Amino acid sequence: MSSFLFQYYDEDSLRDVIHLYHTCTGLHTQLLSAEGGILIDTGKPVPFCITLMKHLPPDDSCLSQHLQAGLQALRFGESHLFSCHAGLNHIVYPIILKKTLLGSVIAGPFLMDDPDASLILDLQKKYPVDTASLLLLSDHSHRLPVISPERVTDYQRLLSHLILSLTGSSDELMRGNQNQLVHQSRVNESIQQYKRGGARKELAYPLELESRLITKVQTGDLKEARKIMNELFAYLLLYEGHDMGKVKVRIVELCSVLSRAAIQRGSDVNRVLDMNEKLISSILSAKNETEISYKLYENMDIFTESLFFLSDKNNSMIRGAVEYIAAHYDQEITLSEVAEQTHLNPSYLSTLFRQVTGQTFKEYLNSVRIREAQRLLTHTDYPIMEISIACGFSDQSYFTKVFRKYTGLTPKQYR
Secondary structure, eight states: OHHHHHHHSOHHHHHHHHHHHHHHHOOOEEEEETTSOEEEEESOOOHHHHHHHTTSOGGGOHHHHHHHHHHHHHHHTSOEEEEOTTSOEEEEEEEEETTEEEEEEEEEEEBSSOOOHHHHHHHHHHSOOOHHHHHHHHHHHTTSOBOOHHHHHHHHHHHHHHHHHHHGGGOHHHHHTHHHHHHHHHHHHHHHHHHHTTOOTTSOOOHHHHHHHHHHHHTTOHHHHHHHHHHHHHHHHHHTTTOHHHHHHHHHHHHHHHHHHHHHHTOOHHHHHHHHHHHHHHHHHOOSHHHHHHHHHHHHHHIIIIITOSOOTTHHHHHHHHHHHHHHTTSOOOHHHHHHHHTOOHHHHHHHHHHHHSSOHHHHHHHHHHHHHHHHHHHOOOOHHHHHHHTTOSOHHHHHHHHHHHHSSOHHHHO
8 A cells, every 4th residue: 555655645755754754853753554554664662652562452553543543634634633542642644635545644652741650550450561561661651752732733733834845735635724733733732731730520610711701702802812712612621521512512602602792792683693503503513622613713703803893894904903902901002002003094093993893992992991800800809909900090090980981880899
């Protein structure tokens, strides 16, 4: 089968790419055929794997797992991060031609956190490994590469770019999923961060994180909204033990919360409900975690770009101003300053704000500040003076006056 792969892609070029990737990352890197046979092998297998292989049953070999990982990557149409039977991480990249798997690149193993006793205890439960070998595996585990989740994302993207430099436009499926690769990598980073932080199912539902998401969406801060959505989705996966049925229920609830926030913001009710119905339908029909998370990621644009403005006219022109306010509302910013940042005439920008948001510049700025103040009053114990300053109000009495105008209550009454 090796000759079949090399009929389409030059063997020497692939060998150069595999060698270059190994040189840059230090990871043991292999090119496998569609059947799982090793075609190119760069770098040395780590001692941990050499020792463990002696104790694996024939039907649970490393190559069989690598083959399954390649097939999984084919279904995703993208680079895939997976854990082997030993709990070690690998990166797999499928080489695809017309939706057919010709082979795959496997890089690893590595860890994303320092090893602990649970790694060896899990092996002891799964395989008949003698005590001497377990002690040896424990020693070898401390010599495994430890790579941060952020660096793993870089390694995934590097492998994608290197292979795409050879496969070019023939690999349309891979090109079509590069955004999903980046997005899923960020979700993986969040999952690892929560694991290191001790996130467990017994923790309460992250209401504060959900509140931050709603605030960022309402204020049009798309960049932060996407980031928080990744964190929230990663938390939900851990919170529900990767049970897809339960995760979907949580996501549907979240969609409803975002929709209600959209309606409260002044969006057209019928439009919001129609969009929400389509989104929920797509979530319920999703086949895996990657599909669910990316559908949410895609629709975050819809929530922020469309649902939270009263008019579609000139949205693209005012988007920069909205983003600037979302990032600097805690500072003393003026209409002239925002106009300069967005290369618009101050008078024209003022007109656009009223047309697009239904508010003056000052009203919109204060609404962003008050929403953040509401969140802080609800989910933190910070003194009101500190909240006032954190939201861009240097004078507490003025903060109280504006807060009462928007909510009907003083900050103390609201808390």
